[in-house]
Amino acid sequence: MTENVTITKAGQKVTNVVLVHGAFTDGAGWRGVYENLTARGYKVSIVQNPLTSLEDDVAATRRVLDQQDGPSILVGHSWGGTVITEAGVHPNVAGLVYVSALAPDTGETAAEQYEGFAETPDFVIDVGDDGYGYINRHKFKAGFAHDTSDADAAFLRDSQVPINMAVFATPVTNAAWRNKPSWAVIATEDRAFDQAMLQHMAKRANAAITEVAASHAVFLTQPEAVADTIDEAARTAA
Template sequence: MKTNFTIRMIAVAAAAILVSVINPLKSVAQTAPIKNIVIVHGAFADASGWEAVYKILVKDGYHVTLVQNPTSSLADDVAATNFALDRQDGPVVLVGHSWGGTVITQAGNSDKVKSLVYVAAFIPAVGESTLDLVQTVKDQPKGILPPDAKGNVYLGKSTFQETFANGQSKEKSDFMYDSQIPLTVKAFTDKVTDAAWKSKPVYAIKPSNDETIDMGLEDTMYKRANAKVTHVTGGHTLFMTQPKAVAAVIEAAANGK
């Protein structure tokens, strides 16, 4: 009897030691900062505009992947984003600008994505398209030209700097205009089928002077997504003019702050 009792006590003690070792390791694993960042650009631009943010994040020890999405349809852009996510070797912070917000809302359902960062971005709900959101406000964006024969939508030259490239130099604005990538009508009307912000932490950056997305609409979308909002001085492409501030929010998301 005494021997059996001693054996049982030894077993209990061993189990307690094992739990004490495992639990701290588990806690560390759960609170460890995320090191993979995937960034999805918006319409009318490509990923190269994120170079300044990229350099800051890489210098700070992050592994950054920039998606060159075709902006041809929601499905195509989600596929391009999922391809980038599949290449990551661990958990990811997924970042989207403008139209890229619609893309990360759908692509963010990947198990690898642990948090979402919306930068002056659209945040549709299930069953909503980007156009649906735009049409909820009275004042429509300036300078969007009618679709061409192939269904591509461009921004006009006369209002490009005022709206999309607000805060950029004229020289930079002219370059951005001449290198713009169109958004298709299909992409603009495709509806989200599964909104990742419903189940994952959301961070959002609101510019002080966004002339592309209605700022009241941004407030509505950010509130609905229960986003932790950071206000940053700048226009719609503030990730180019305020890279340190934008990188700081991304790093906060990576560290769960």
Template sequence: MTTLSSPTPSVESQAAIVLVHGGFVDGSGWEGVYKILKRDAYDVHVVQNATQSLADDAAATHAAIDAQGRPVILVGHSYGGAVITEAGSHPKVVGLVYVTAFAPDSGESVATLIANPAPGAPVPPIVPQPNGTLLLDKAKFAEAFAADLDPAKAAFMADAQNPWGLHALNGVVTAPAWKTKPSWYLVAKDDRMIPPDAQRAMSKRAGSTTVELEGSHAIYVSQPGGVAELIEAAAEAVTACAN
């Protein structure tokens, strides 16, 4: 595991941070990370995606990047990794941070990445809904998604799920931003949604600077300090390269 410092670049030189949530949740899960980054004087924006199609979510993320008056570190959790992979080619983006996230290659989607799970790997308890969207089985949500959260918090997240659309699941990445932008990757070692070995394979393929922490798929909620530390390390690295 890589040990990271906690840099404090000048406000004038540091990149803005744009946070992108994944499927089944909304942007409120970033609150802990947001508060740490704001405390450390970062300009932070949280994207609220409908998660109904990759194209629409990438467009909403593009709009958030456009609104920033400085270079951007783009951060994605879970399905949000596919979004930042598609949206991250935006010229303002100077770095990508994947938080236990999908990092598809050209022609890949989340659906293709999860199509052939390794033997013995946990299978996410996804339940198709009559309206064509997807939810996680509420009774299995805590175990699969948020095993290291307070049970009451996990139960709330299960009941407050944001339906995930099939066009988001099947949305194909066209030009992966990680092929042209530096990236960082946080592997959640206890993840039961995206197997840690799959995370390691994607981070290796992307050439990401990688750290590993003990934690569930909801590590961005349970360990906001460790997540914020990686984001700040990425922001400091791109600032140093620019100077």
């Protein structure tokens, strides 16, 4: 167990962590990261995004941030990166951690982050008549979680949470990374995002980058590595 020694400007240690999941999943995927961080002495809270709009997901995140008793590290995976970019201006946020995540700038949409970068043919989204999307069942393991077992990939596939695809066209009004210190965990075997795209977003946010050999589901398959970066953020954010 490590001792958390970060002191904020208000003289408080950063001992709170708020985890925000991405599209097609729910907060249960953070279980390994949660257990790792709580064993280190952190108070960890997990947001359950409705995935119905950027506004709704940000509101869900702010409700959890409102409950924190002090400065917190706000963590987002994938689509959750857009959510923490907007919600991260909350006064309880001391730092941001992007886990193979989107990081738009003010006025940009999540969809615009893909422009100019290579396509990812293994990551296929099927969109229903109602505008909600799922990852293609036949491509799920290859595109989202190729480093899991067949059984775990099947469970993730069959428990998908659909996302309103309109969220990707909603512009961010506040880019918290412009004013908050940031870190990025980049999965080097990510097949949902082009590597150059992940590097571009992280470097633009001036994030301290950690590369991990993992799929897009790095939060699930490499929980210790993700927790290590969150721990570093909590110990060094001011």
